[in-house]
Amino acid sequence: MAIKVEVFTSEPPCSGGRLLLKIIDKIREEYREKIEVEIYKGVNPKLGEYNIETSPAVVIDKDIRIIGVCPSEETLKEALREAGV
Secondary structure, eight states: OOEEEEEEEOSSOOHHHHHHHHHHHHHHHHHGGGEEEEEEESSOHHHHHHTOOSSSEEEETTEEEEESSOOOHHHHHHHHHHTTO
16 A cells, blocks of 8 residues: 655745655655655645644655655655655
């Protein structure tokens, strides 16, 4: 079963958000069916669900893993490993 990865950016995305979207595209290609990626841009009800007030943010398997900064590709991969991917 795929692990759900939710990505939150502002609309339009800030420089960190744009970089995160590029990194997520690479990660999505590498992990293929192991992860399911959903991208939310701008104001979204999911922000309130997770109580996120700063973007960019990454939620992995309903756990807020990264908030307020764009992670490196390696940091994001490590967060996925910790989540069992």
